[in-house]
Amino acid sequence: MWRWWTDGDPVLAGDGEGTVSVHPQTPGGELVWSAESSDYGWSVSVGAEVAFTSALAAAQGATIILRWWDASGAYLADSTGDGGDGSFAAPAPAGAAWVQPVVLLPDALASPVPIGTSSLLIGSPSGGLSWPLDFGTPGSTGTLSVVNAGDAATHPVIEFRGPMERPSITNVDTGDVLEYDLPLAAEDVLAVDTAAGTVTLNATASRLYTVTSRSVPEQTWTLPPGPSQLHFRAASGDPAATATVRFRPAYW
Structure with a gap:
């Protein structure tokens, strides 16, 4: 806050x-x-x-x-x-x-x-922006720029924290979207591991089936080398809702 x-x-x-x-x-x-x-x-x-x-x-x-x-x-x-x-x-x-x-x-x-x-x-000192404290209010201007300092695409881990409904994140530069048709309560965390291709609610239950038709396959959602502009959105939600993107630079 x-x-x-x-x-x-x-x-x-x-x-x-x-x-x-x-x-x-x-x-x-x-x-x-x-x-x-x-x-x-x-x-x-x-x-x-x-x-x-x-x-x-x-x-x-x-x-x-x-x-x-x-x-x-x-x-x-x-x-x-x-x-x-x-x-x-x-x-x-x-x-x-x-x-x-x-x-x-x-x-x-x-x-x-x-x-x-x-x-x-x-x-972290080893590289990779990993701790967004505020991604903006869902449904308005939750916009963030990140930089992959490596020379290869990297697979981030994305966490949506409620309360909100139908969270999504878009890489504006590639047009790739990840969106999930489910409600998240204030204590819920939906974790998307793009390298593993998994979508997990509260570290226990798979919610891969909630992916919408707008979405690309999780393992294709990457951050290419250089800067990327990301948009966090939700169909509805509270200003306390957040999206966290964790990654490290990748190299060939």
Whole structure:
């Protein structure tokens, strides 16, 4: 779950129950993302690849910053993207224990604008983004960019966590879809192992038969070398519903 804070400019409006908006009063205001459990963001290992995507940054020509803190909570460094890019990735530097996404807003605005969707992925030092904390709200803009740094296609493991109905994930670049016609309760996890070609509910029961006609065979759903844009959707669901994509770079 996200929290946001500022030093008073930009001004935040909303409590997380509806649309949360931000209103920059002067140029150069920072909107900071924090975890509910830590003022320093999310834990990270040195060398891990971290990627942050923000609809606000793309819409406002803003700059994404990944702010690094050490284990004691002391500021370490900033990694800074290009203005207007909706996503930015960087490896955790030496000494980093926490990462905090920041959006630097370039201009004052006459009225508030919605923060919109955002996503954070934290990988392992061995490579491969593997921990999306938020893939967006089902049925709206659950969009994420991932990068297979290898030179061969890789088979991810995908986990859908409810509550939602008929979850799906699409690789926009290939057009390949995986969709399953079943409801997931809040405690349910549907795991799709694309290498093994299995679909398992709560680690026990096969749900391969719930695949829809829109879907490709599981073992053909891969992430090719380079970047891929993924869309997470559901026929209906709760903002707490998520999709997790775990993979490692593959090589010939």
